Amino acid sequence: MNFTFTEEQLMIQQAARDYAQRELIKDVIERDHKAEYPTRHVKALAELGFLGMLVSPEYDGGGMDTVSYVLAMEELSKVDASVSVIISVNNSLVCYGIEKYGTEDQKQKYLRVLARGEKIGAFLLSEPEAGSDATSQKTTAEDMGDYYLVNGTKNWITNAHSGSIYLVIAQTHPEKKHRGINALIVDKNTPGISLGPHEDKMGMRSSDTHSVMFTDVKVPKENRIGEDGFGFKFAMSTLEAGRIGIASQALGLASGAMERSIAYTKERKAFGKFLFEHQSVAFKLAEMAVKVENARNLCLKAAWLKDQGLPYGFASAMAKQYAADIAMEVTTEAVQIHGGYGYVKEYHVERLMREAKLTQIYEGTSEIQKIVISRELLK
Amino acid sequence: MKILILIGNVPDTTTKVRFNADKTAFDPTGIQWIINPWDELALTRAMDLKETTGGVVSEIVVANVGRQETEGTLRKALAIGADKAIRIDADAKDAFYVASQLAQVAKGYDLIFAGIEASDYNGSAVGGMLAEMLEINSVSAVSGIQIENGNVKINREIDGGSQTIALPLPLLAIVQKGIAKEPRIPAMRGIMMARTKPLEVVQPIAVEPKTNITVFTLPAPKAACKKIAEDQAKDLIYLLRDEAKVL
Ligand SMILES: Cc1cc2nc3c(=O)[nH]c(=O)nc-3n(C[C@H](O)[C@H](O)[C@H](O)COP(=O)(O)OP(=O)(O)OC[C@H]3O[C@@H](n4cnc5c(N)ncnc54)[C@H](O)[C@@H]3O)c2cc1C
Numbered sequence: 001m002n003f004t005f006t007e008e009q010l011m012i013q014q015a016a017r018d019y020a021q022r023e024l025i026k027d028v029i030e031r032d033h034k035a036e037y038p039t040r041h042v043k044a045l046a047e048l049g050f051l052g053m054l055v056s057p058e059y060d061g062g063g064m065d066t067v068s069y070v071l072a073m074e075e076l077s078k079v080d081a082s083v084s085v086i087i088s089v090n091n092s093l094v095c096y097g098i099e100k101y102g103t104e105d106q107k108q109k110y111l112r113v114l115a116r117g118e119k120i121g122a123f124l125l126s127e128p129e130a131g132s133d134a135t136s137q138k139t140t141a142e143d144m145g146d147y148y149l150v151n152g153t154k155n156w157i158t159n160a161h162s163g164s165i166y167l168v169i170a171q172t173h174p175e176k177k178h179r180g181i182n183a184l185i186v187d188k189n190t191p192g193i194s195l196g197p198h199e200d201k202m203g204m205r206s207s208d209t210h211s212v213m214f215t216d217v218k219v220p221k222e223n224r225i226g227e228d229g230f231g232f233k234f235a236m237s238t239l240e241a242g243r244i245g246i247a248s249q250a251l252g253l254a255s256g257a258m259e260r261s262i263a264y265t266k267e268r269k270a271f272g273k274f275l276f277e278h279q280s281v282a283f284k285l286a287e288m289a290v291k292v293e294n295a296r297n298l299c300l301k302a303a304w305l306k307d308q309g310l311p312y313g314f315a316s317a318m319a320k321q322y323a324a325d326i327a328m329e330v331t332t333e334a335v336q337i338h339g340g341y342g343y344v345k346e347y348h349v350e351r352l353m354r355e356a357k358l359t360q361i362y363e364g365t366s367e368i369q370k371i372v373i374s375r376e377l378l379k
Numbered sequence: 380m381k382i383l384i385l386i387g388n389v390p391d392t393t394t395k396v397r398f399n400a401d402k403t404a405f406d407p408t409g410i411q412w413i414i415n416p417w418d419e420l421a422l423t424r425a426m427d428l429k430e431t432t433g434g435v436v437s438e439i440v441v442a443n444v445g446r447q448e449t450e451g452t453l454r455k456a457l458a459i460g461a462d463k464a465i466r467i468d469a470d471a472k473d474a475f476y477v478a479s480q481l482a483q484v485a486k487g488y489d490l491i492f493a494g495i496e497a498s499d500y501n502g503s504a505v506g507g508m509l510a511e512m513l514e515i516n517s518v519s520a521v522s523g524i525q526i527e528n529g530n531v532k533i534n535r536e537i538d539g540g541s542q543t544i545a546l547p548l549p550l551l552a553i554v555q556k557g558i559a560k561e562p563r564i565p566a567m568r569g570i571m572m573a574r575t576k577p578l579e580v581v582q583p584i585a586v587e588p589k590t591n592i593t594v595f596t597l598p599a600p601k602a603a604c605k606k607i608a609e610d611q612a613k614d615l616i617y618l619l620r621d622e623a624k625v626l
Contacts, residue, residue, distance in 0.1 A: 007451050008570055011458055015564045022561065049567025062567030 005067070012068040015048065016075035024080040029345050031082070031206040035198065037162055038083050038206050046117020050076075050087055055095045055115035059107055062115075066303035070248040074296070077252025078259065081355040082206035084252065088245030089158050090114060094121025094167055097238040098185070101225050110165055110185055122163035123242075124154040124212060125235050131155075132368050134169070134235060135178040139214065141170035148172070148184060148224070150192075150217040156362070160195055160210035164188045168214075169235050172228065181231035185223040192217035203354030240313040242363050243320040244302050250323035250359035251295045257327075257334035257352045258288040264338055264347075275337065284337060288330045295323040314376045320359075321369035327356035380526070380548070382425045383488040385481060385505065386441045386456055386464075387415030387497040388449040388471075398595045405595070414452050416562070417494030419459075421552075423559035424524060425492060426460045432526050438462050440488070444471045444480045450578065457573040458565035464576070469583035474504035476588040481505070482512040483584055489548040490531065495520065495555040506553035515549045522557030 005013070024041060031038055045051060054069055055061020069091065076084040098111045113119040130136045139152025150170055166186040173180025186193070196211035225234055262285060265275035275281045298319035305312035331353035335342035342349050360366045390396075390410045397406040414422070422441065429436035441456040442465040443449055453464040467480045485491060491513075493506030510517030522541070523534030531550060535542045536557065565573075607615050620626040 007454060008574075010451075011455060011565060011570050011573075012567070014455075015566075015570070018562075018564050047566065048564060053567050057571065063571055064567060 009068045013071035016072040020076050020079040028080045032351055035205040037208050041083050051090050051117030052095055052115025054091050055099055059111045060115045065307045070299045070303045073245055073248035074252040077249040078256030081249055081253055082204045084249050085204055085207050089123055090121050092245040093123040093238050093242045096241045097167055101234055119165050120159050120163040121165045122157050122159040124157050124166055124168045126155050128155045137171040137181055139170040141172045141182050143172055146221050148219045150214045150219055152214050154212045156209055157212050158209055160212050161208040169231050178232040179229050183225040183231040183234040184219045186219050190217050204358055239363055240316055243316040246359055246363045247299045247319035247323040250327035251299050253352050253356045254327040254330040255292045257331040257349050258292055260349055261334045261337045284333050291326040291330055295326050298322055317369045317372040321366050324359035325366055327359050331356040380436050380489045381438045382490045383485055384422050384441045384492045386418050386443040388412050388445050388452040389415045389497055402594045403592050412452055415494050415497045419562040420559040421492035421554045422456055422459055423563045428526055442484050444469055444477045454573045457576045458569040459563050464578040467581045467583055472588040473590045478505050478508035479586040480583050481509050491551040493553050495553050510551040515551055517551040519553040521552045521554045
């Protein structure tokens with residue numbers, strides 16, 4: 001048992017904190033309001049290496065461990081979850097998927113540019129009628145000999161507009177059900193791809209979400225990941241890793257809201273006393289701290305297991321479910337502690353609360369995480 | 380051209396300062412250590428110079444006087460981009476002691492950067508002392524530096540304006556705010572490479588510090604704000620100009 005971080009892990013945490021507190025904070029409210037993509041920040045974070053921090057240096061990544069990733073995601077998410085989801089999707093879904101299961105050619109062609117952050121990746125699993133139930137894919141990838149012909153619609157796709165390398169999950173052999181699904185790397189510029197309008201979201205407004213339509217899109221055979229029919233397994237394995245990213249994002253939303261609350265209770269007075277001198281407020285802070293610490297430990301445990309090469313799906317589901325749920329609770333309490341000031345944008349906590357809600361929904365809802373966890377218990 | 384940057388290891392600027400029981404020493408329990416902010420800016424500027432002068436700057440070395448626990452600070456400097464670090468293995472007792480130790484390793488550099496002060500003891504003395512020991516020129520309150528044809532051009536903030544001077548090398552520049560805009564954030568690649576860069580540990584020479592600390596006292600808590608009566612609005616202008624110096 002060792003709870004100490006290495007010097008490098010602390011340096012990465014500090015680098016993420018410095019960037020978030022110095023740069024992201026400057027325009028986070030405005031970008032949220034205008035639903036504006038953080039182009040400048042994505043470029044700067046790519047130069048610092050965050051977009052591909054988990055990828056091996058062999059493919060131009062940062063070669064950092066998952067524990068460092070948790071620390072970085074927490075710090076960025078304290079200020080700006082829209083930016084951190086862009087990093088999370090690129091790192092732990094797209095890059096991870098290609099690095100773990102892709103061919104050497106695919107890695108040379110796609111992973112390098114993704115790891116450098118020169119191109120951004122998107123992960124296309126959800127459909128209008130296939131969300132939690134990802135097995136019922138309606139998008140088809142028909143086998144045409146030397147290419148696949150893709151038709152269908154994907155929904156709620158993060159980085160759909162800003163990204164240019166798509167990982168698309170589609171059905172090739174409907175009769176085989178989820179065993180007939182394939183995962184394909186698709187260049188967004190391929191003819192036949194079109195985007196729906198920008199989704200006008202409650203939170204994470206600075207990240208772009210669109211539906212994506214495929215009409216007779218030709219995808220070369222060599223762009224399939226793994227064996228024929230590996231797509232569903234691929235998606236589930238990738239999401240297992242992705243959950244650590246979203247869990248850490250939820251953790252950051254919670255700890256960010258808590259830090260703001262602590263600071264506020266030292267500034268604001270009511271009935272002649274600072275807020276923190278009212279015990280019921282102090283107790284709220286104590287409850288937040290316990291939840292945040294629990295969430296952090298779950299995230300770090302899942303990350304540590306992954307770094308050790310041990311099974312981590314159970315741990316990452318727990319981390320995702322717990323961190324997302326407490327992020328909602330903690331951010332809601334943070335708004336309460338701020339009173340009327342909590343309800344306006346200037347004080348940040350209302351945004352954190354809007355963003356926390358999404359962590360309970362995407363990359364597997366909290367209910368789906370409980371299905372994963374309970375199934376494991378009853379094995 | 381070789382550049383040396385003196386790196387102070389100081390408590391994080393948000394630290395709540397505490398002293399030991401008899402108030403003669405700082406209590407370092409639970410402190411997070413950082414690179415002295417002025418030194419970090421100096422390093423940032425040195426990196427800019429190295430990257431923009433096309434090979435003129437051949438090497439950037441950082442050095443400090445401190446025990447092993449200060450190596451984190453040096454490795455951060457390596458992660459930001461310094462090529463090599465030197466640690467003189469001793470407690471930083473006072474400015475004279477520190478300057479004397481640094482003098483052993485500071486020979487042969489064209490340009491040396493020292494922070495105008497350390498954000499902990501605010502001594503403002505090491506840079507000047509070191510330049511004297513090395514018998515090289517020094518300039519203080521440097522807020523800008525450019526390299527042109529082997530010479531340096533320096534900007535200094537002076538009361539009510541600024542001054543530009545040209546100087547030959549070698550030179551010790553005592554830098555202040557403005558030397559670089561914001562300290563550089565180390566990139567992943569830098570953090571990874573810091574592992575493999577040399578960090579040399581040098582034994583201290585025998586020298587006695589010239590001062591000893593009798594007592595530390597904390598400043599009185601800051602007054603929240605100054606109230607100015609409505610009919611004395613004029614005073615506000617003077618306060619803003621002469622005290623707050625924002626006008
Ligand atoms: C902003 C945003 C970004 C997103 N980004 C991406 C992306 O980049 N790529 C991608 O592929 N997807 C993305 N998604 C989609 C997201 O993963 C899905 O919305 C999510 O999986 C839920 O699916 P659904 O919306 O269809 O809800 P449904 O599956 O219809 O669920 C509705 C409700 O029913 C519950 N429910 C469903 N099944 C069960 C069950 N068996 N037991 C108990 N409860 C159940 C759910 O928990 C939920 O509360 C994103 C979504 C949003 C909102």
